[in-house]
Amino acid sequence: MPNVGESYGAAVKAARLTLVLNLLLCVSKIVAGWMGNSFALIADGLNNLTDVGISAALFVGMKLAQKPPDSHHPYGHGKIEQELTRIVATAVLVTGGGIIWEGIRRFSHEVAPPDRLVLVVAAVSIGFKIFMYYYQNRMAKKLRSSALAADALNHKADVASTSCVLLGTAVVRLAGPEWGVADELAAVLVGILMVVAAGHTIYEASSAMLDEMPPEETVTAIRQLAEGYPGIEGVDLIVGRKSGMHYLIDLHLKVADEMQVREAHFLGHQVKDWVMAEMPEIVDIVVHMEPEDQFWKA
Secondary structure, three states: OOOHHHHHHHHHHHHHHHHHHHHHHHHHHHHHHHHOOOHHHHHHHHHHHHHHHHHHHHHHHHHHHOOOOOOOOOOOOOOHHHHHHHHHHHHHHHHHHHHHHHHHHHHHOOOOOOOHHHHHHHHHHHHHHHHHHHHHHHHHHHHOOHHHHHHHHHHHHHHHHHHHHHHHHHHHHHHOHHHOHHHHHHHHHHHHHHHHHHHHHHHHHHHHHOOOOOOHHHHHHHHHHHHOOOOOOEEEEEEEEEEOOEEEEEEEEEEOOOOOHHHHHHHHHHHHHHHHHHOOOEEEEEEEEEEOOOHHHO
């Protein structure tokens, strides 16, 4: 994994690319939906408008999150990423709810069949969104970024929502105006997918804000590295929390009872440097040294 600066630099680049693409999709869908008489495509365009907000928040958030620690924020600014993700996801949830309401309200209204332009724009949009999903998902795994992973999931939901638009439009055009409700039904499905995706994103971001433990494979790797270092008799405790794309770890190590304080302190720093060198996703470790025989704790 790249270091802190490289990670955030790559994340900013990914956010910039998706911001531009989402803006293009948003404008093209709303215009095509208005010209082609499709509320479902307009709703999908509004969905992409929230995607623009997400990408903009990611772009700004990654810029701010890479600021170094200061006297008021000794653990850095990484959690800005999670907070911005929650704010934008809430906006997505509200927008999705509004689309569901409007789609249901329009069920009883007769509308003309959507133009074939709607089919073309929806199909092209699906292709773009598939690319954006795989690109953002690859970057999220590479950088271990929960915000980019949430954005990738949002792109995946967009593929499903635009597919609903494509299917609904095809049904109306093939079956005739009496099936006009299919367009509104597609809009409602878009809204539902937006609400579900937003709810998942809010849950993931809130979990990180509440200092959720690192993944089990990360904890296991730390334990194996520490236990394998010469002079370490065992690992008593590993706890950690996420800050942005990286982790802050507390590590309790066991050493021989007769080891001097100065020697134990030096060994602790060696283990810390060793683990951080092998695992770039960890930006700081607080090491606590304990005697191997802990009878005095009873």
